[in-house]
Amino acid sequence: MKFVDEYRSGESVGEYCRALAEITTQPWTIMEICGGQTHSIVKHGIQEMIPPELTLLHGxxxxxxxTPMELIDHAVHIASLSNVIFCSFGDMLRVPGSEKDLFSVKAKGGDVRIVLSPMEALEIAKEFPEKEVVFFAIGFETTAPANAMAIHQARQExxxxxxxxxxxxxxxxxxRTILEFPDNRVQGFLAAGHVCTIMGTQEYEPLAREFQIPxxxxxxxxxxxxxxIYMCVRQLEAGCAQVENQYSRAVKKxxxxxxxxxxxxxxxxxxxxWRGVGEIAQSGLGLKNSYSxxxxxxRFLLESRRCEIDSPCISGEVLMGIKKPDECTAFGTSCTPDSPFGATMVSSEGACSAYFRYKRVAP
Ligand code: SF4
Structure with a gap:
């Protein structure tokens, strides 16, 4: 398949790994931002193929x-109400709240429905006018346009x-938060291609300049x-700090x-x-007043509250690149995909799930 097969060629990957070995003269630490990239790295053993001086951290x-635990608790509360149809992407159902997850609400008879897009929730709302339909609108910049479209359409209709x-x-x-950590180790980023198909590459330029990071x-x-990784190391070795676009087949500036x-x-x-991390200034999208x-x-009068549970989960440190999943004492023992403590083990894009699926050493 065009634009897929050639990017899975073992021969081409091998050539780039050899080229990387030729230009790498010292240790460098690079973070891939996206969970999809993490899965590709762990699944294909890329960390083991690149020069040992290079460390990849998962972002x-x-x-x-x-998605914060407080929001999962709110979702559980709303989904438990008798007149509600709660619509969500499937991955969210097993994410633990402080006491329950959405899956347990569904198991007890709650009307929790897995949908593939927010527009499906609109259709459900039209089909069941006597019910309150709620869509769990989560995600990065990649899902924001579809969610915005559904909200806009709901108002139009x-x-x-x-x-x-x-x-x-x-x-x-x-x-920015990662780079401002006092013990930050990240020296270069692989930014997420799909986010940039929406937002372009320009918003990363101030970060590259301010923190002198490729x-x-x-x-x-x-x-x-x-x-x-090759483009990032080439910049690091040359002392450059620029935004470059490897994913030009999909991303425009x-x-x-x-x-x-x-x-x-x-x-x-x-x-x-951010779950496990805390509040990050200016890092979210909320509804404008005109869509309130x-x-x-x-609508459901949800009150903000602190959700803290006693757990060995270090997913916040995993998400910020401070620790790797297999440094968690619960990894693969008390925490598994069947019995997850943290969302990074539940999600198909989570780093802990990637390590469990592809990297776990049999006991
Ligand atoms: S292995 Fe489980 S407990 Fe440990 S950080 Fe990952 S999700 Fe949390």
Whole structure:
């Protein structure tokens, strides 16, 4: 398949690994932002193929993983109400809240439905006008246009029985937080290609300049990843700190302007809590006042509260690249995909899940 097969070629990956070995003269630490990239790295054994001087850290780019526990508790509360149809992407159902997950609500008879897009929730709202339909609108910049479209459409169609529980996060403020950690180890980033198809590459330039760090927008196939690492190391070795685009077959510098316009129409920048990390300034998208009628948190009068549970889970440190999943004492023993403590083990994009599926050493 064009644009896929050639990016899975073992021969081309091998060539880039050899080229990397030729240009690497010292240790460098690079973080891939997206969970999809993490899975590709772990699944294809890329860390083991590149020169041993290069360390890859796994970043926070898994939307399921960073959705705060408080929001899961709110979702569980709403989904348990008798007149509600709660619609969500499937990955969210097993993410643990402080006491329950959405799956347990569904198992007890709650009307929790897995949908593939927010527009499906609109259709359900039209089909069941006597019910309150709620869509769990989570994700990074990649899901924001579809969520914005659904909210905009709901207003256009004057739908009164649908609302959205919003937990939209944006990438650059999280990168800034990582770089501002006193013990930050990240010297270069592989930025998430799909986020940049929406937002373009320009918003990374201030970060590259301020922190003097190379940022390479990278795709998700094995060749994309090793090319991205090569471009990043080439900059590091030359003392450069620029934004480069490895994923030019999908990403334009300006991004998708129509999608950005839709996001701006519906959302505004807000502070946002990240699971295991805490609040990051200006790192979320909340509904604008003109769309507040569709805000599930006001419609269901949800109150903000602290959710803390006693758990060995270090997913916050995993998401920020401070620790790797196999440094967690619960990894693969008390915490497994069948019995997960943290969202990074639940999500198909989570780093702990990737290590469990592809990297676990049999006891
Ligand atoms: S292995 Fe489980 S407990 Fe440990 S960090 Fe990952 S999700 Fe949390």
């Amino acid at each position: 926070p780019g898994c939307p399921v993983c960073v 004057n739908l009164k029985n649908i609302s959205f529980l919003v937990s939209q996060v944006i990438v650059p403020p999280a990168m 940022i390479v927008v990278t795709g998700f196939e094995p060749l994309d990843i090793v090319q991205g 300006e991004g998708n302007l129509a999608a950005q316009k839709l996001i701006e129409e519906v959302f505004q920048i807000v502070p946002q809590k 009628a569709f805000d599930a948190s006001t």
